[in-house]
Each structure stands twice: as C-alpha cells, then as structure tokens.
Amino acid sequence: MSNINISFILEALGTFAFAISGIRLAAQKDFDLFGAFVVGFVTAVGGGTIRDLLLDTRPFWMTDSIYLIWTLTALLFVILFRKYLIKMNNTFFIFDTIGLALFTVVGIEKSLIAEFPFWVAIIMGTITGVAGGIMRDICINEIPLIFRKEIYALACIFGGICYHVCHINGLDQMFTQIATCSTVLVIRILAVKLKISLPKIKGENA
Amino acid sequence: MSNINISFILEALGTFAFAISGIRLAAQKDFDLFGAFVVGFVTAVGGGTIRDLLLDTRPFWMTDSIYLIWTLTALLFVILFRKYLIKMNNTFFIFDTIGLALFTVVGIEKSLIAEFPFWVAIIMGTITGVAGGIMRDICINEIPLIFRKEIYALACIFGGICYHVCHINGLDQMFTQIATCSTVLVIRILAVKLKISLPKIKGENA
Amino acid sequence: MSNINISFILEALGTFAFAISGIRLAAQKDFDLFGAFVVGFVTAVGGGTIRDLLLDTRPFWMTDSIYLIWTLTALLFVILFRKYLIKMNNTFFIFDTIGLALFTVVGIEKSLIAEFPFWVAIIMGTITGVAGGIMRDICINEIPLIFRKEIYALACIFGGICYHVCHINGLDQMFTQIATCSTVLVIRILAVKLKISLPKIKGENA
Numbered sequence: 001m002s003n004i005n006i007s008f009i010l011e012a013l014g015t016f017a018f019a020i021s022g023i024r025l026a027a028q029k030d031f032d033l034f035g036a037f038v039v040g041f042v043t044a045v046g047g048g049t050i051r052d053l054l055l056d057t058r059p060f061w062m063t064d065s066i067y068l069i070w071t072l073t074a075l076l077f078v079i080l081f082r083k084y085l086i087k088m089n090n091t092f093f094i095f096d097t098i099g100l101a102l103f104t105v106v107g108i109e110k111s112l113i114a115e116f117p118f119w120v121a122i123i124m125g126t127i128t129g130v131a132g133g134i135m136r137d138i139c140i141n142e143i144p145l146i147f148r149k150e151i152y153a154l155a156c157i158f159g160g161i162c163y164h165v166c167h168i169n170g171l172d173q174m175f176t177q178i179a180t181c182s183t184v185l186v187i188r189i190l191a192v193k194l195k196i197s198l199p200k201i202k203g204e205n206a
Numbered sequence: 207m208s209n210i211n212i213s214f215i216l217e218a219l220g221t222f223a224f225a226i227s228g229i230r231l232a233a234q235k236d237f238d239l240f241g242a243f244v245v246g247f248v249t250a251v252g253g254g255t256i257r258d259l260l261l262d263t264r265p266f267w268m269t270d271s272i273y274l275i276w277t278l279t280a281l282l283f284v285i286l287f288r289k290y291l292i293k294m295n296n297t298f299f300i301f302d303t304i305g306l307a308l309f310t311v312v313g314i315e316k317s318l319i320a321e322f323p324f325w326v327a328i329i330m331g332t333i334t335g336v337a338g339g340i341m342r343d344i345c346i347n348e349i350p351l352i353f354r355k356e357i358y359a360l361a362c363i364f365g366g367i368c369y370h371v372c373h374i375n376g377l378d379q380m381f382t383q384i385a386t387c388s389t390v391l392v393i394r395i396l397a398v399k400l401k402i403s404l405p406k407i408k409g410e411n412a
Numbered sequence: 413m414s415n416i417n418i419s420f421i422l423e424a425l426g427t428f429a430f431a432i433s434g435i436r437l438a439a440q441k442d443f444d445l446f447g448a449f450v451v452g453f454v455t456a457v458g459g460g461t462i463r464d465l466l467l468d469t470r471p472f473w474m475t476d477s478i479y480l481i482w483t484l485t486a487l488l489f490v491i492l493f494r495k496y497l498i499k500m501n502n503t504f505f506i507f508d509t510i511g512l513a514l515f516t517v518v519g520i521e522k523s524l525i526a527e528f529p530f531w532v533a534i535i536m537g538t539i540t541g542v543a544g545g546i547m548r549d550i551c552i553n554e555i556p557l558i559f560r561k562e563i564y565a566l567a568c569i570f571g572g573i574c575y576h577v578c579h580i581n582g583l584d585q586m587f588t589q590i591a592t593c594s595t596v597l598v599i600r601i602l603a604v605k606l607k608i609s610l611p612k613i614k615g616e617n618a
Contacts, residue, residue, distance in 0.1 A: 062260065139350065199445055204495065271529075
C-alpha cells in the first residue's frame with residue numbers, strides 16, 4: 001500500500017475518533033442531532049482551523065468535503081451503535097491517539113512550509129492536536145479536560161521536539177514523520193497506562 | 207422602493223433583532239452596560255465575522271459603522287422600553303427570523319463570489335445565521351441554545367439547498383434570493399408554531 | 413534610556429501581569445501546569461491575536477518568542493512565590509493597568525497603519541486590551557469579569573478618543589502615546605480607587 005493511502009486511512013481514523021468524542025459528550029448533554037453534529041465537527045476540525053487562520057492559509061476542511069463526510073459517518077455510527085460504544089473505548093482511544101499524532105505532524109509541516117521558525121511549528125502542531133478538544137469542551141460548557149487531566153498536549157510538544165531533532169540532523173522526511181508519530185503515541189499511551197499526569201499548579205490558598 | 211433600500215431595511219431589522227436578543231440575555235445575567243453592548247454586538251456580527259475570517263475577507267462590520275450604530279440603538283431601546291419587551295416577543299421573533307434568512311443569503315453569496323463550492327457556501331450561510339447566537343451563549347456561560355432546542359440552523363441549511371436548486375436551474379438572482387429567504391422563514395416559523403424540533407441524540411446510558 | 417527600551421520594558425511588564433492573572437485563576441480552578449500555561453498565554457496574547465486576525469496581519473507573538481518566554485517566566489513566578497502573591501496585588505494591579513494602556517496604544521496604531529478609520533482603531537485598541545481577559549474567563553468556564561464589574565474597557569475607549577483628539581490636532585506621536593496611556597491609567601486607577609462602576613443593564617423583570 002502506498003504512503004498516501006496509509007496516511008489517508010490514518011487521517012480518516014483520527015478525524016472519525018475526534019468527531020466521535022465530541023458527539024458522545026454532546027449526547028451526555030442532551031443535544032439534538034444538529035448540536036451533536038456541530039460539536040463533532042468542531043472537535044474534528046477545530047484545531048486545524050485555528051492553525052490555518054493563524055498561518056493565514058485556507059482552512060483545510062473547506063477544500064475537501066471528506067471531513068464533513070467523516071463527521072456525518074461518526075454521527076450515524078453513534079446513533080446505530082450507541083449501546084456498544086463503551087465496549088469500544090479502547091479502540092476509540094487508539095484511533096484518537098493516532099489522530100493526535102498525525103494532526104501534530106500535519107501542523108508542524110504546514111508551519112515549516114509557510115517558513116515559520118521551529119518553535120512556532122511546535123506550537124502549531126500542538127494547537128492542531130488539542131484545540132479541537134478545547135473548543136468541544138467550551139461548546140458543552142465544561143472546563144476543557146486537557147487543562148486538568150492527563151498528558152495530552154505534552155505528547156504533541158515532545159513529538160514536535162522529536163521532529164526538530166530529526167530535521168536538523170537531515171534525516172529522511174518519512175522517517176521523521178514516523179518517529180514523530182511514534183513519540184506522540186508512546187508518550188500518550190504510557191501516560192494513560194501508568195496514570196502519569198502533570199502536577200497541578202498550586203493556588204495561593206493551597 | 208428599490209431593491210437596495212429593501213435589503214438595507216431588512217438587514218437593519220435583522221441586526222437590531224440579533225443585538226436585542228444578546229442584550230436581553232445579558233440583562234438577565236446582571237451584566238453592565240458595556241457587557242450588554244459587547245454581547246449584543248457579538249450576537250449581531252459574530253456569525254458574519256467568523257465567515258469572513260474563514261473566507262479570508264475583511265470582516266464586514268469593519269467597513270461600515272452602521273452595525274455598531276444599530277447595536278447602540280438596540281441597547282438604548284432595551285434601556286428605554288424594558289417593561290414592554292416581553293409584549294414585543296412576537297415582533298422580535300419575526301425580526302430575528304428575517305435576520306436569519308437574510309444573513310443566510312449574504313453568507314451564501316459571499317462564498318460563491320469567493321468561488322467556493324456550494325457545500326461550503328451552505329455551511330457559510332448557516333455559520334452567518336447561527337454562529338453569533340452560539341458566541342452569545344458562550345459569553346453568558348450557557349450551553350448554546352441552538353444545540354438543544356428548536357429548528358434553527360436546519361432552516362438555514364434548507365435555505366441553502368433552495369438557493370442551490372434555483373442556481374443550477376439558472377433562475378434569476380432576485381427570485382433566488384426571495385425563494386431562499388422564504389424557505390428559511392417558512393421552516394423556522396412552522397417549526398416554532400408546530401413545536402417541531404430535531405430528535406435528541408441518545409447517549410450510551412439512555 | 414531610549415524610547416524603544418522603555419516601551420520594551422513596559423510591554424514586558426504588561427504581558428507578565430496579564431499572564432499572571434490567567435495563571436492565578438487557573439490555579440484556583442485546579443488546572444495542571446500545562447493548563448495554567450495555556451490560560452496565561454491566552455490572557456497575555458489573546459487580545460492582540462484577535463486584533464491581528466481581524467486586521468489580517470500575522471499574529472504578533474508568532475514573530476517573536478519573547479511573549480512565550482514572559483508567559484513561562486510568569487508561570488515559574490507563580491510556582492515559586494505563590495505564598496506572596498496576595499501581598500503583591502497592588503503591584504500586579506499597576507502592571508496590569510500599564511499593560512492595558514500600552515496594548516490599547518499598540519492596537520490603535522496597528523489599525524491606523526493598516527489604514528482603517530478611527531472608530532475601527534478605537535475598537536481594535538479596546539479588543540487588544542480586553543479580549544485576552546474575556547478568553548481567559550471562557551477557558552476557566554466563568555462569565556467574563558469585565559462584563560459585570562469595573563471600568564476596564566471604558567478606559568481603553570477613552571484612551572482611544574484621546575489618541576484621536578491628539579491625532580487630528582497634529583500633535584507629536586510620542587506625546588500622543590503618553591497622553592493616551594495616561595488617560596487609560598488615570599481612568600482605570602480612579603475607577604478602582606473610587607469604586608466607580610458602570611450601571612447594570614436592567615432586565616424586564618427587574
């Protein structure tokens with residue numbers, strides 16, 4: 001299978017998993033079908049949209065209707081299989097982490113093509129990975145989950161540093177992409193399995 | 207009366223009604239005059255602003271101070287006539303629906319001028335119509351109303367489909383605009399009168 | 413000391429104070445280090461970012477890593493000195509107000525360079541000063557403070573009017589900047605000392 005086909009499938013899985021996470025939370029909050037669709041779409045494409053606005057390029061989902069179609073598929077999936085969703089949590093977790101890894105790489109590469117320095121590219125990779133989830137939680141009126149729990153954004157940042165190290169050492173692009181994705185995947189999976197989280201910031205009254 | 211004058215008046219009514227809806231909710235939440243103004247302005251111009259950022263064109267309200275003036279008028283109106291606002295609910299509903307219809311058409315046409323495909327134009331029409339209300343509800347820290355109640359965005363989507371059908375059949379632009387607005391108006395009014403709403407999305411525990 | 417050095421130091425103080433305000437609120441909400449950093453950064457650069465997106469120029473913090481560094485410094489500061497933060501409230505208040513004044517001037521001048529009319533420049537100055545705080549409060553899931561309390565945005569608006577009056581009278585740019593900053597500072601400090609606030613907007617049931 002060619003490289004393009006693999007990344008197409010991985011990106012689809014990631015988009016699907018991100019949309020599913022938004023739609024499931026919308027369902028818990030008593031949203032209607034339209035609200036669930038919007039929250040799913042925002043979760044799936046929100047991070048890349050903010051990145052594209054900051055980079056001043058056309059938002060990626062406006063050039064290809066596939067992201068809309070994947071979100072509609074996710075909506076249909078939740079409607080049809082809602083009783084089995086909990087049992088699929090591990091699968092969704094893997095898809096979601098694949099999405100996170102892939103979105104990070106896409107964000108970094110788009111920024112480097114636009115000739116931004118590496119520290120901007122790492123931030124853009126992280127925004128691509130996490131901002132959709134932040135917008136999702138704002139839409140359902142909750143404090144964004146990733147501000148309080150789990151190593152999530154940090155996996156993107158380490159992925160970005162890995163990309164940078166490969167890049168300055170002149171390594172092959174495909175190797176760099178795979179190494180970056182693997183870094184994000186390993187850190188995220190280890191953090192969840194070993195229940196590692198970032199320390200809380202202590203307030204003045206703590 | 208010329209076409210330009212009619213659409214000027216209708217757009218003013220829509221802006222005014224959108225601003226009023228934001229200011230009234232701000233009043234319920236104990237906002238001060240500045241907060242009420244901001245929420246009114248965000249409700250009135252937020253959807254079009256997000257559309258223009260996505261389309262990479264200058265935000266429409268930055269080229270003409272009339273939107274600012276309509277929002278200030280709405281603020282003054284709420285201050286002066288607050289005791290009579292509830293009695294005017296039906297009037298506001300009509301103005302608001304006119305705004306929704308007109309904003310949808312403006313969003314579609316701006317996207318087509320920018321040479322986007324029709325599915326993007328329909329999304330942009332819908333964003334123009336509904337995103338201001340979503341931003342309003344985020345500002346007052348509530349779950350966006352349109353995610354849970356009423357046929358609202360769906361009216362924009364059907365309006366967009368109507369525009370598309372007229373367009374591919376080569377119908378006159380003014381007829382197309384009137385047909386689109388009428389579609390939005392009729393669907394929205396029927397949905398409210400007949401209390402039709404979209405089904406909820408069921409969660410895994412439902 | 414040259415003009416550039418002074419404004420560099422003042423801008424640093426403002427960025428630092430804005431970031432501190434976000435990080436302290438994040439700490440009250442049980443955020444982890446990453447969440448606190450994001451909220452601090454959003455508070456510090458959010459207003460200028462929205463301004464730059466609306467003006468269609470490159471977001472200022474993407475061209476210089478100093479804003480990132482100031483936010484990291486603020487994070488470290490809160491971690492190290494959290495027991496003494498309350499005692500420093502007056503100092504933070506002064507820094508924050510300096511930031512507000514300076515950000516207002518930056519927002520106005522960027523808009524005028526982009527050849528927008530003065531009423532747009534005043535709005536952009538105000539957005540630069542206050543939108544970061546609004547985004548901060550949305551991130552921590554609270555109603556934005558400035559919609560309900562204190563004269564804050566109004567100080568920016570009066571600063572903007574002062575800039576306009578100096579400008580149309582052909583006064584020297586440096587004098588205009590100092591007069592504008594002073595206007596913002598005096599109004600903000602007087603409002604807090606004299607406990608002046610804007611009237612609430614009364615709802616229909618009040």
